[in-house]
Amino acid sequence: MGELSRFWRESDHRYRIMANKCGNCGKVYFPIRDVCPQCHRESIGKMKPLELTGKGEIVSFTIVHEAPPSFVRQRPYTLALIKLDEGPTLTGQIVDTDGSNVEIGKRVRAVFRRIGEDGKSGIIQYGYKFALE
Amino acid sequence: MLSNNVYLIGAGETKYGELWEKSLRDLAVEAGLKAIENAGIYSKDVQILYGSNSLAGIINGQENIGSLIADFSGIATNNIPAVRIEASSASGGAAVREAYLAIRSGEYDVVAVGGVEKMTDIFGNEVLDMLSSLLDREWEAFFGATPAALAAISARKYMKDFNVKKESLAMMSVNDHANASLNPHSHYKNKITLDQAMNATSVAEPLNLMDCSPITDGASAVVLVSEEYMKKNKLDGVRIISSAISQDYLALHSRNSLYTLDSTRAAARDAFMKGGLKPSDISFAEIHDSYSIYGLMELEDLGFAAKGKANTLVEEDIKLGGRLPVNPSGGLKAKGNPLGATGVGQFVEAFLQLKNKADKRQVKDARYGLLHNMAGTGSTSIVHIVGGE
Ligand SMILES: [Zn+2]
Numbered sequence: 146m147g148e149l150s151r152f153w154r155e156s157d158h159r160y161r162i163m164a165n166k167c168g169n170c171g172k173v174y175f176p177i178r179d180v181c182p183q184c185h186r187e188s189i190g191k192m193k194p195l196e197l198t199g200k201g202e203i204v205s206f207t208i209v210h211e212a213p214p215s216f217v218r219q220r221p222y223t224l225a226l227i228k229l230d231e232g233p234t235l236t237g238q239i240v241d242t243d244g245s246n247v248e249i250g251k252r253v254r255a256v257f258r259r260i261g262e263d264g265k266s267g268i269i270q271y272g273y274k275f276a277l278e
Numbered sequence: 279m280l281s282n283n284v285y286l287i288g289a290g291e292t293k294y295g296e297l298w299e300k301s302l303r304d305l306a307v308e309a310g311l312k313a314i315e316n317a318g319i320y321s322k323d324v325q326i327l328y329g330s331n332s333l334a335g336i337i338n339g340q341e342n343i344g345s346l347i348a349d350f351s352g353i354a355t356n357n358i359p360a361v362r363i364e365a366s367s368a369s370g371g372a373a374v375r376e377a378y379l380a381i382r383s384g385e386y387d388v389v390a391v392g393g394v395e396k397m398t399d400i401f402g403n404e405v406l407d408m409l410s411s412l413l414d415r416e417w418e419a420f421f422g423a424t425p426a427a428l429a430a431i432s433a434r435k436y437m438k439d440f441n442v443k444k445e446s447l448a449m450m451s452v453n454d455h456a457n458a459s460l461n462p463h464s465h466y467k468n469k470i471t472l473d474q475a476m477n478a479t480s481v482a483e484p485l486n487l488m489d490c491s492p493i494t495d496g497a498s499a500v501v502l503v504s505e506e507y508m509k510k511n512k513l514d515g516v517r518i519i520s521s522a523i524s525q526d527y528l529a530l531h532s533r534n535s536l537y538t539l540d541s542t543r544a545a546a547r548d549a550f551m552k553g554g555l556k557p558s559d560i561s562f563a564e565i566h567d568s569y570s571i572y573g574l575m576e577l578e579d580l581g582f583a584a585k586g587k588a589n590t591l592v593e594e595d596i597k598l599g600g601r602l603p604v605n606p607s608g609g610l611k612a613k614g615n616p617l618g619a620t621g622v623g624q625f626v627e628a629f630l631q632l633k634n635k636a637d638k639r640q641v642k643d644a645r646y647g648l649l650h651n652m653a654g655t656g657s658t659s660i661v662h663i664v665g666g667e
Contacts, residue, residue, distance in 0.1 A: 155416055172432045173465075176417050182527075205536055208483040209422065209429035213407035216422045224427050224482075226531050234531040236428075246485075249438060260421060272421070 159272035162255060164233060173197075175233035179249065199255025201229035208244040215261040221249050227275055228243040238274045252278040279548045283357030283505040284381045285515030286664065288317020290628040291622075294614035295465045301431040302338050302396040305497035309619075310392045313499035317467035318513055319372040321353050324501070324559045325386045327360040330393040331618035336408050337400050343404045344440035347392050366412045367568060369393065369662045370498070370621020371651030371660030375521045378662075387507040392498035393622030398451025405493055412654040426490050428530045428655045429569035436571060437484070440586030445483055448475035449592035450573035450604075451611045456651040457598060460639035465494050489570040498623035507619035516632045517553070519646070519663045522548035530655045536573075541659035542579040542652065549661040550581065555646065557581040561665070562603040562631060564624040566652040568610045576650055577604070580661070582585030603641045606631060621651035621660065 149161055158176060164181050166173045167181035168191030170244065174181070181188035206225035209216070216222065223239040225247070225276065253275040261270045289313025292305050298307075306329070313322050313418035316355055340346065341362075347361035365372035370393040377389040397405060406478060412421035413428065426440040452475050470488060478487040495595045509517050524544035527533050533539060558581065565580070567573035574588035582602060583591055596604035607613045607627035610620060628647040632638040636644075 157421075173488050205431045205435035207434060207485075208480075209404065209424065209427045209430075210479075210483070211424070211426065211481045212403065212422065213410060213419075213424060214404055215407070219422070222422060224422055224431070226431055226536070236423050236529070236531050237421050248620065249435065270420070274421075 146196065147155050160257065162199050162273055164197050164231065165192045166195045167191065168193055173232045175229070175235055194248045195231070197229055197231050199229070199243045201253060203239070203247065203249055203251050203253060204228050205233060205249055206239065215272045225275065227253055239277070240274045254278055281505045282382050282384060284378050284518045284626060285503055285505060285508050286518060286629050287503050287508060287515040288313045288319070288330070288501040288514050289499070289626040290316050291463055291498035291619070291626050292496050294494050294616060294623070296398050297495040300397065300495065300587055301351045301421070301438035302334055302340060302394060303346055305396060305495060305526050306392050306394040309394070309497035309499040310347060310390065313501050314390065317501040319361040319388065319501065321351060322356060322589055324353065324356070325388045326358055326380055328373040328377050328389065328391045329351070329362040330369040330391065330394060330622060331362055331614065332364060332366055333395065333397070333408055333411070333617060334371050336411065337405070338396055340567055343395060345557045347394070365658050366649045366653035367615070368653035368658045368660050369503045369567070369618040370623065371649065371662065372523065372621070372658070374500065374502070374622060374662065375503045375523055375660060377516050378521045381502060381504050387504040389502045389550035390499065391502065392497060392499040393619035395510045395618040396495050397493045397616060398495050406656045418529050418531070424482065425654065426485060426569060427482040429571055430485040431530070432536045432575070432655070433484055433571035434574065442586065442589050444476065445472060446589035446592050447489060447570040449470055449576065450567055451475045453592070453596050454567065454605050454609035454613070456610030457606050457639055460637070462610045463611055464608040464612055465492055466608070466612045470656035476584045479552050479584035485569060485571070489587050491610040492499045496614060496616035496619045496623070498619045500625045500629065516629055516664055517666055518550045519666055521595055522546070523658065523660045524548065524550065525658055526656055528654070528657045529532060533656070537575050538585065539575055539579045539652070539656040539659060540651065541656055542576055542661070545659040545661040546580045549663050555663060560602065560646050560648045561644045562568040562606055563648040563650065564605055564607060564609070564627055565650045566610060566620070567605065568615055568652070570611070573604070576652070579650065580650060598639060598641065606636060606639045606641055623663070624649040624651060628664045
């Protein structure tokens with residue numbers, strides 16, 4: 146299934162929130178892109194790596210009760226869209242707090258956590274989640 | 279000078295629901311044969327077949343759907359092309375659109391489209407992981423996102439920014455169930471009250487079970503022909519006036535807005551322009567309300583209401599006797615959402631409505647139907663306008 150390479154390939158981005166920045170227009174992308182959707186050909190070869198601070202604010206969120214098998218043991222969990230200070234918005238869980246404390250607009254920072262229970266190959270995946278500031 | 283107009287001349291489908299006793303191929307063949315019989319042609323007349331399906335590869339372990347359908351429909355030795363079209367939950371609309379283009383191009387005169395999904399061949403919440411393949415697996419689903427969770431994230435932001443109450447979302451589901459109770463093929467036959475819609479088990483807050491389309495098995499099929507073929511063979515049909523498809527970012531977090539579906543706006547604009555029509559011309563709409571919130575967002579992005587104002591339609595206007603009946607079939611919530619079949623099923627409903635054969639759920643004076651099919655959280659939208667004669 147190629148499960149292993151699927152996970153290690155992205156680990157740098159998931160562990161350190163590695164984004165990239167278009168050398169033509171300056172827009173920051175996470176996950177990284179080989180081509181800037183605004184600059185197209187002008188951006189090719191000019192997308193430069195950029196490590197994000199992991200700080201941002203909650204755009205919106207939900208508390209998930211019905212989850213796929215690898216997340217069942219975490220139920221209920223809070224899933225949010227976070228707008229990072231450098232520009233990109235990403236999807237991640239909010240942890241270390243009760244869902245009732247979560248609000249749109251609240252500040253968060255990234256923390257490094259275990260994400261899924263296991264893939265088909267039984268490995269544990271790590272990456273970012275977010276905690277209220 | 280010949281026109282290259284395209285007509286729908288036949289439609290058929292299985293019952294939608296949890297059909298334990300039926301396999302993927304049983305469903306596809308049943309719908310396909312019904313459509314061909316309904317069209318008044320023979321399977322030997324079909325020149326190309328499009329199968330639409332989303333998840334058979336991971337749910338049923340079956341790919342090569344085009345061949346499967348052709349083979350078990352008994353036309354393997356006709357040696358006609360048979361391919362599968364996949365565009366996630368918009369596979370059905372995409373397949374009908376390919377059929378439309380095949381005829382418009384002049385290459386074919388008779389095209390069959392069969393959409394099928396067999397979703398109950400998998401245990402419990404494993405199907406949720408498979409459904410999450412409609413999303414960006416690495417950057418959404420990996421972190422615990424499901425289609426329902428992302429719809430809920432849109433819903434919360436929408437309700438806050440426009441001060442819309444949860445009741446307005448629930449009304450979409452109430453309407454779907456009311457219409458489905460009149461559709462013999464629907465997954466659910468029960469009407470629900472607003473109270474029931476508001477107080478069901480939570481799935482992803484603020485959405486509950488009654489905001490979410492179910493896990494459904496089913497198949498729908500249609501036959502499309504050129505105007506020339508239709509007239510030469512003294513057949514009767516419903517015209518596909520326009521067809522449009524549009525694309526947006528795959529992941530919700532990459533989009534410009536959590537509640538404006540740019541792909542739907544673009545496809546709708548294109549479909550209305552090509553058809554020379556406007557939203558007020560439409561007699562009924564079948565929209566892709568896989569989650570109740572999408573019903574409101576889509577009504578806005580299709581041009582039926584201003585942004586944040588679809589709640590003004592859900593009380594009266596979208597009912598069967600209302601100004602713009604929405605989802606007379608029962609919609610994705612209550613007719614059901616067998617992904618690859620869903621978009622084709624919208625054409626089955628439109629065919630019945632426009633032929634005045636929709637029985638108890640018949641829209642009065644139905645002239646133009648708008649059909650909207652969408653992939654995932656809005657990455658692809660397909661809009662067709664049918665009818666007119
Ligand atoms: Zn750029």
